[in-house]
Amino acid sequence: MTVPDSRVDYAIIERFVPEGARVLDVGCGDGTLLALLEAKKNIDGRGLELSQDGVNEAVARGLSVVQGDADTDLATYPDGSFDVVILSQTLQATQAPKKVLQELLRIGKRVIVTIPNFGNWRARLHLLIQGRMPVTKSLPYSWYDTPNIHFCTLRDFLNLAEEVNATVEDSAALNAQGQRLALSAPWAIWNLIGAQGIFVLTSDQNVT
Secondary structure (H helix, E strand, O other): OOOOOOOOHHHHHHHHOOOOOEEEEEOOOOOHHHHHHHHHHOOEEEEEEOOHHHHHHHHHOOOOEEEOOHHHHHHHOOOOOEEEEEEEOOHHHOOOHHHHHHHHHHHEEEEEEEEEOOOOHHHHHHHHHHOOOOOOOOOOOOOOOOOOOOOOOHHHHHHHHHHOOEEEEEEEEEOOOOOEOOOOOOHHHHHHHOOEEEEEEEEHHHOO
């Protein structure tokens, strides 16, 4: 199964997911990532998706996906019920990102979060020169129709992870072309040049 060009983060997420893991994909859309992980990592996958159209497409693929809202429905899952919980390009669209992240850490032994970086230099330069909110490949919406209601940078996310007592086990930053940044640099540099961030988190309460 090939990875969509528009979601280059999927290939990196795949590397972070152990073989045969119990996985919950929150905001799974049409189930593309779940299907990829089932095919390549033999996972026991579940999905939670707000859009009924997304649920229908995922179920049509033969995936176990239910309709639900990350802001309200994660509370129904028991503590530590999944090996890995994934929230890909969704945190910034939730009403209460801190609460959502806390719930993810409660129900997953490990949590993989990917976010667009609103602190990328291209976004900063666009705003500085044009005085308008940027529209880019990784941020393809105009300000008035974007699903993104919380604009954060990679450093903002790291601060949030610290607030909820999460440990960053692994991470990656992608440039505007979707390539992983291989250079070793402080987060201040990645925050400037990275277009997306991918973080693998754990919480003391779920480490076994």
